[in-house]
Amino acid sequence: MAILPHVLSFPLAASFWLWQFLGRLHPLLVHFPVALLCVALVLEGIDWYRKSADWRSGITALVWIGTISSVLAASLGLLLVNQEDYGGATVTIHQWSGLATVLLAGCTLAALRSGHIVLYRSLLIGTVAGVSLAGHYGARLTHGDDYLTSVLPGNKGSGAPSTGETSVAFARMDGPLTDKQVEELTVEVRSILAHNCYSCHSATKTKGNLRLDNKELVLKGGKHGAILTAGYPEASELIRRITLPTGDKEVMPTKGKRLSEQEVALLSFWIKQGAPWPDGPDKPLYRVAALEPRLPAVPPATVDITQPIDRFVSAYFQTNKVSWKGVVDDRTYIRRVYLDVVGLLPSPKAIQTFMADSRPDKREILVRQLLDRNEAYAQHWLTFWNDALRNDYTGTGYVTGGRADMTTWLYKSLKNNKPYNWFVRELISPSKQSAGFIKGIQWRGTINASQRTEMQAAQNVAQVLLGLNLKCASCHDSFISDWKLDDAYAFANVFADSTLEINRCDKPTGKLAGRRLLFKELGTISVDAPTEQRLRELADFLVQPKDGRLYRTVVNRIWAQLMGRGIVEPVDAMDNVPWSQDLLDWLAFDFVKNGYDLKKLMYAILTSKTYQLPSVGVKDAGLLTTPTYVFDGMVRRRLTAEQFADAVSLSFAPIYQDTAIVDRLPKTIHKAIRFTRAALVKNDPFLTALGRPNRETVSTSRTSQANLLQALELTNGSTFNEALKRGAERWKKKEPSSELIINRLYWQALGRAPLPKEITIARQLVGKTPTTEGIQDLVWAITLHPEFQLIY
Incomplete structure (x- = not known):
C-alpha cells in the first residue's frame, strides 16, 4: 500500500482541478523566498560593513516579501503533496525543512521589527540555510537523488543514465544463460520493475493500460503498443523512456528517483537476451523466511563460553571480528534484571545483599527468584501484551460494546505462565474472556x-x-x-x-x-x-511444532524486549535477514522442546553471558534496522512509561492513587498489588507523553528515544509534579536530617550512595533544614538522571 509519510497530510478531492492547479504553482512560487531571502542576507552582510538607511529599508522589504512568499509556498506545497503521487523520505525531509523555514522566517521578521539586530541576523542566516536545505531536497524530488553529486569529479557525468557497460554480473556474461541464470535474471528484472514501476503499472493502478507485474502483460505492452523488442534494447520503448533526460514529458518514472545506471544496464541486458521469463509460477521477489523448524548444531564450547546462546554469539563474534567484553558489575546486573523481569527497581537491601553474596551462581539464583514472583511478573509483562494484543481499559469501542476487554484472562495467563501454544490457541479460538484480540474494534460510522x-x-x-x-x-x-x-x-x-x-x-x-x-x-x-x-x-x-514461523516470532520478540533489538528487526518483519539465523532457529527449536515455556526462554537469555555484556548506546535508532547492523551487546534502553512511573512510586511517592481499574479485577489479583502499578491504570497524558500507545492498533515495540513531549511532561506535567510534591512532604516528615534524606533518596532511586559532587549539589537544594520544595527539587533532579531513566 502506498503510504504518504506526511504528518501534515489532509484529505482533498483529487478530482477538483483547482486544488491540483494551485498545488502545481508551488515550484514557481517557492523561488521567491529562495531568491529574496538570500539577497536580503547578502545585503545584510554588506550593511554590516557599510551602514546605509537606504539599504536597511530595502532589506526590510525583502524580508517581508520573502516571509510571506515562504508561507504561500509551503501552503501550496501541502496542496501539491496531497494531490500528486509523491512519497518517500525525500518528500518528508523537503516538507519539514520547508515548514521549519516558514517558522524561522516568521521569527526573523519578528526579531527585525523588535530591533534585536544580533538575533535577527542569526535567524536570517538560519532561514537561508533552511531555504537552501528545502530547495536541495525539492531538486532531488524533481531531478533525482544525484542532482548535485552527478557532476562532481569521480562520477560518470550527468544527464540520462547510460546503457553502456556495467558492473552487474549478468552484463559481463558471454554466451547463452543457463536455466538458473535466466531465473535469477528475471527475478532481478521483476524486482526493478516492482520498486520503480508498480505504483503506476500494476493491478492496483494501470496508467496507459500498461501493466508490468505479469509476463503476458509486459510483453503485450500498453495503449501505445509494445514496450520492448526482444533482442534489441536500443529499439525498445522501455529503454528509451527510462533514459530520457530529466524533465522530458515522456520520461519514466515521471516522479521521484530515476533508475540507476546499473538498473538500466540490467534491463538492457535482459532485453538483449530476448527478454526471457520462465514459464510457471513466478519466483518470489522478496525474501521469505523458512517456515519449518530447524535445529542447528551448537558451536563448540570454550573454557569460559559454555552456554548455548553464548556459543552461538561467540561464533558470530569471530565471524564479525567483535571481541567479548567483561560482564557488568553486580549493581548494574541486578537493576537490569529486576526491570526486565518484574518491571521494578530493586530495593537498597536487595542490592546490598546481592553484592555481598559470594556464591558463584548467584545471578542464576536471582533470575529464578524473580521469575517465581508470579504476580509482579504478570503485572510487568501485562504492558507488553496489552500493546501487542490491543487490550486497554478505556477508549474506542468500549462504550458501544464494539470491543472486548481481556485483562483478566491475560493477567491469569501470565501469572500461571500458560504455555505459549495454549496462549495462542485461546487467542485464535477464544472463550468469552479471551475474544478481544480477534474481535478487534467495531468502529462507529x-x-x-x-x-x-x-x-x-x-x-x-x-x-x-x-x-x-x-x-x-x-x-x-x-x-x-x-x-x-x-x-x-x-x-x-x-x-x-x-x-x-x-x-x-x-x-x-x-x-x-x-x-x-x-x-x-x-x-x-x-x-x-x-x-x-x-x-x-x-x-x-x-500452534503445530512444524510452524517454525510462530515460534521464531515469539522468541525474537522476547529477545528484543530483553536486549533492546531483535535478532530480526523490525520484529514485525520476520522475513528480514536475522543477524544470526542459527541463534534464532536454535532458540525457537529449544522453546518448543521445553514445553513452550516463556519463563524458561527468559531464564536462558537472562543468565547468558551475552545478556550480561555492557549495554551499547545508539544515537540514531535508524542504525538498529540497517542491513549492516552488527550485534555487540544489549542496546541501552529508556524505561518504559510504566517502568518509570513504578520506579518513581517505589522511590519517592505513588504516582497513581486511583485504583478504579484495579478494583475491576478479581480480588485475588487486587490483593497481590502492593501499590497501583502503572500497567493497571488507564492511559493519561503522563503515560502518553512517556510512550504508552493508545492501543487502537497493534504496537509491538516502543521508541526508546527521548522527545519534546516527554521533556515537557516531566517539567510541567501535573501528574508527575503532584506526586513529587506528595513524596517530598512525606520524606520531610519521615526524615528530619538532610544528610539522611539525600543518602536514602540516592539509594532508593539509583541503588548507590551519592558521589561527593552530588552531595554538594543536593545539600544546596535540600538545605540544612529540609524543606518540601528543596526535597522536591532534588527528587526531580534524580528522576532526570540518566542512571534513573536508562537501563544500562
Whole structure:
C-alpha cells in the first residue's frame, strides 16, 4: 500500500482541478523566498560593513516579501503533496525543512521589527540555510537523488543514465544463460520493475493500460503498443523512456528517483537476451523466511563460553571480528534484571545483599527468584501484551460494546505462565474472556473495507503471531512483499461469518474471497464449516511444532524486549535477514522442546553471558534496522512509561492513587498489588507523553528515544509534579536530617550512595533544614538522571 509519510497530510478531492492547479504553482512560487531571502542576507552582510538607511529599508522589504512568499509556498506545497503521487523520505525531509523555514522566517521578521539586530541576523542566516536545505531536497524530488553529486569529479557525468557497460554480473556474461541464470535474471528484472514501476503499472493502478507485474502483460505492452523488442534494447520503448533526460514529458518514472545506471544496464541486458521469463509460477521477489523448524548444531564450547546462546554469539563474534567484553558489575546486573523481569527497581537491601553474596551462581539464583514472583511478573509483562494484543481499559469501542476487554484472562495467563501454544490457541479460538484480540474494534460510522473486523483479525494475527505485514495487501497487492490482495481476503474470510467480497482500494470488485491459511503447508481449512470450527482448526494448525514461523516470532520478540533489538528487526518483519539465523532457529527449536515455556526462554537469555555484556548506546535508532547492523551487546534502553512511573512510586511517592481499574479485577489479583502499578491504570497524558500507545492498533515495540513531549511532561506535567510534591512532604516528615534524606533518596532511586559532587549539589537544594520544595527539587533532579531513566 502506498503510504504518504506526511504528518501534515489532509484529505482533498483529487478530482477538483483547482486544488491540483494551485498545488502545481508551488515550484514557481517557492523561488521567491529562495531568491529574496538570500539577497536580503547578502545585503545584510554588506550593511554590516557599510551602514546605509537606504539599504536597511530595502532589506526590510525583502524580508517581508520573502516571509510571506515562504508561507504561500509551503501552503501550496501541502496542496501539491496531497494531490500528486509523491512519497518517500525525500518528500518528508523537503516538507519539514520547508515548514521549519516558514517558522524561522516568521521569527526573523519578528526579531527585525523588535530591533534585536544580533538575533535577527542569526535567524536570517538560519532561514537561508533552511531555504537552501528545502530547495536541495525539492531538486532531488524533481531531478533525482544525484542532482548535485552527478557532476562532481569521480562520477560518470550527468544527464540520462547510460546503457553502456556495467558492473552487474549478468552484463559481463558471454554466451547463452543457463536455466538458473535466466531465473535469477528475471527475478532481478521483476524486482526493478516492482520498486520503480508498480505504483503506476500494476493491478492496483494501470496508467496507459500498461501493466508490468505479469509476463503476458509486459510483453503485450500498453495503449501505445509494445514496450520492448526482444533482442534489441536500443529499439525498445522501455529503454528509451527510462533514459530520457530529466524533465522530458515522456520520461519514466515521471516522479521521484530515476533508475540507476546499473538498473538500466540490467534491463538492457535482459532485453538483449530476448527478454526471457520462465514459464510457471513466478519466483518470489522478496525474501521469505523458512517456515519449518530447524535445529542447528551448537558451536563448540570454550573454557569460559559454555552456554548455548553464548556459543552461538561467540561464533558470530569471530565471524564479525567483535571481541567479548567483561560482564557488568553486580549493581548494574541486578537493576537490569529486576526491570526486565518484574518491571521494578530493586530495593537498597536487595542490592546490598546481592553484592555481598559470594556464591558463584548467584545471578542464576536471582533470575529464578524473580521469575517465581508470579504476580509482579504478570503485572510487568501485562504492558507488553496489552500493546501487542490491543487490550486497554478505556477508549474506542468500549462504550458501544464494539470491543472486548481481556485483562483478566491475560493477567491469569501470565501469572500461571500458560504455555505459549495454549496462549495462542485461546487467542485464535477464544472463550468469552479471551475474544478481544480477534474481535478487534467495531468502529462507529463508515469505515474502509480494510478495517472490517474480519480483516483486523487477519492483520493482527499475521502481525503479532507470525511477524507478517498484511496491511498493504488488505487494500491491494503489496508493494513491499509478495502477498496479494486475494491472500489477505482469503485469510480474513477464515474469521468471517459470511463470505467476504474483495475490495480493491476500497472499491468492490464483485469477486468473493476464498478461505485458506497464509501458509498452505500448515493445513487446509474446512471452507464451509461454521466459524467456531474454522477457528479451532486455525488454532490447531498455527500452534503445530512444524510452524517454525510462530515460534521464531515469539522468541525474537522476547529477545528484543530483553536486549533492546531483535535478532530480526523490525520484529514485525520476520522475513528480514536475522543477524544470526542459527541463534534464532536454535532458540525457537529449544522453546518448543521445553514445553513452550516463556519463563524458561527468559531464564536462558537472562543468565547468558551475552545478556550480561555492557549495554551499547545508539544515537540514531535508524542504525538498529540497517542491513549492516552488527550485534555487540544489549542496546541501552529508556524505561518504559510504566517502568518509570513504578520506579518513581517505589522511590519517592505513588504516582497513581486511583485504583478504579484495579478494583475491576478479581480480588485475588487486587490483593497481590502492593501499590497501583502503572500497567493497571488507564492511559493519561503522563503515560502518553512517556510512550504508552493508545492501543487502537497493534504496537509491538516502543521508541526508546527521548522527545519534546516527554521533556515537557516531566517539567510541567501535573501528574508527575503532584506526586513529587506528595513524596517530598512525606520524606520531610519521615526524615528530619538532610544528610539522611539525600543518602536514602540516592539509594532508593539509583541503588548507590551519592558521589561527593552530588552531595554538594543536593545539600544546596535540600538545605540544612529540609524543606518540601528543596526535597522536591532534588527528587526531580534524580528522576532526570540518566542512571534513573536508562537501563544500562
